[in-house]
Amino acid sequence: MIKKLLVMLFMCSVFGHIHAEPLAIVDFSVDTIETLDSEGKVIATVPVSSLPKTAIVVIEKNEDLDLVAIKDNSGEVVWLDTYYVCLLYTSDAADDM
Numbered sequence: 001m002i003k004k005l006l007v008m009l010f011m012c013s014v015f016g017h018i019h020a021e022p023l024a025i026v027d028f029s030v031d032t033i034e035t036l037d038s039e040g041k042v043i044a045t046v047p048v049s050s051l052p053k054t055a056i057v058v059i060e061k062n063e064d065l066d067l068v069a070i071k072d073n074s075g076e077v078v079w080l081d082t083y084y085v086c087l088l089y090t091s092d093a094a095d096d097m
Helices: 002-020 090-096
Strands: 023-028 032-036 042-047 060-062 067-071 077-081 085-089
Touching: 023 067, 085 090
Parallel strands: none
Antiparallel strands: 023 085, 032 042, 032 077, 060 067, 067 077
């Protein structure tokens, strides 16, 4: 009984740790990228150099539209299409740098 409980607690802690690591943008596949609203409508086309340096922490992810939300240099939340970004979990990003 205690072994089962210990195994269950261990598994919960491992999966909780993996899930708790936030995503980050570590690279872009384009030189200019469209910033979008939460519905995927284009707000502006901006050079990637105007965005914060990588690794940019992802605030939110929209699985249905394949979008990620980040804060730009002015602190405003903008959405980006995941097709144009390379995403990694932050611990993976630290290992690659």
